[in-house]
Amino acid sequence: MRKNALANLAIVVGAGAFGSFCRWLQNQIAFDETGLSTNSPLNILVFLVVLGAAIWFFLIVQGIHEKNMTVSDNVRTALKGTGDRQMTAPMIIAAVEVLGGLILILTGLDNSSPALTLVFGVCAMVSGIITPVVFRSIGSDVSDGTIALLMTIPILLYGIGLINCYKIHATNPSVWVYSIQILAYACCAIAFYYVAGFAYGRTSPFKTLYFIMLGAFLSILVVADSLNLGLVLIIVSNAALLLVYLVRLMSNMEASPEDPEKVRSEERSSFLTKLQGRFQSRSVDAEEKVDEILQDFHDEKK
DSSP states (O other): OHHHHHHHHHHHHHHHHHHHHHHHHHHHHSBOTTSOBOSOHHHHHHHHHHHHHHHHHHHHHHHHHHTTEEOOSSHHHHTOOOSTTTTHHHHHHHHHHHHHHHHHHHHOOOSSOHHHHHHHHHHHHHHHHHHHHHHHHHTSSOOHHHHHHHHTHHHHHHHHHHHHHHHHTTTOSOTHHHHHHHHHHHHHHHHHHHHHHHHHTOOOHHHHHHHHHHHHHHHHHHTTSOOOHHHHHHHHHHHHHHHHHHHHHHHTOEEOOOOHHHHHHHHHHHHHHHHHHHHHHHHHHHHHHHHHHHHHHHHHHO
16 A cells, blocks of 8 residues: 555645645735735635545545555554654654744744744644654554653644634635635644544544545645745644655555455355255256156056
């Protein structure tokens, strides 16, 4: 499944890049000097791109489901990495997110919600620091409870981000300005929630795959907005983190073993069918024998 995992990663990144370009065009053309949205066809185009991506990802996940693919309920098995450089990506992601949080704290507090922005930046730095810890814990003897607690931090981060984004744009009459950012935060929060479910013993692999793909796509798309550099780095690093989870989760998927009860039911049905066929054939043979005896009896009487 690793080839499929890399192919789906490329699909998400490619769709995100195309969506980001469409969003950039929308920002350049579909808003007037005051920042209000105009009646531009680009508004419809961006909506269709997001809708199309959501449907596309659903079909991909549905195809995986129909192939009876499954993954272990154990977080260590489901998200295990392979190779000597499996910690390279988490370390880079961590560095970028910590840098983003620091830049946001230093340069991004000049808005209508500075206190919550500060909390968001600090939470992003903490989330970045614990990222390599989570991946090391998955391959070590650290308890599942500790892993579950660490994996909760990104969910908290995006919960704070949702509230902060709404507070900053609460007075903005143009929903298009921040709608993609709200969607990206919401989908990422749900994606990290489902990923954390593997540590909590409440797994839903296909929902996890879907929201990982959708959250990463929307995160790439929102980069086209005029955001603080620190915020962009936080969003991009978490999109990359979701894609790492996507590759690991899909790489560790295997064909689902057949349900033993279903196998027994099919064997029982097959046995009964064969047995019924034998009885029917014997019944036909008996009838033929009786007909022969009666015919001989009639012949003798004549």
